[in-house]
Amino acid sequence: MESDISLLVGDIAARRLVEGSKQLVKWHVQQTTNxxxxxxxxxxxxxxxxxxxxxxxxxxxxxxxxxxxxxxxxNRVASLESRPLKV
Incomplete structure (x- = not known):
């Protein structure tokens, strides 16, 4: 991508545009996460x-x-109910 852009604006400007774009995307991701x-x-x-x-x-x-x-x-209640009642 950098080589394509360099045909339009030159090598140094293309390098800076690509790096700036990467930093912008990184910043955007960080802000979204925050x-x-x-x-x-x-x-x-x-x-x-x-x-x-x-x-x-x-x-x-x-x-x-x-x-x-x-x-x-x-289970305890059921076992108590099954025992005969002593009077």
Whole structure:
């Protein structure tokens, strides 16, 4: 690409245009990344509309623990119901 541009504007100018274009693209990508990170931080910290992955993992673990505890409780109740009542 640089050689094609050099036919129009010369070697030095073509080199600077290509390097400037690369830097512009790099800057644009960095700014887009920064914007995405800032928006994500805003929605997780300032206005918690999005849950963090750590919080979701902890919640899922708690739900699993609760399910296991409920299974144990149901089994215990079932075993108590099957025993004869002593008066």
């Amino acid at each position: 914007l995405a990170l800032n928006v994500a931080e805003y929605f997780t910290e300032e206005k918690p509309a999005i849950a963090r992955s750590q919080n979701i993992s902890a919640f899922c673990g708690d739900v699993g623990d609760l399910r296991d505890a409920m299974d144990r409780l149901e």
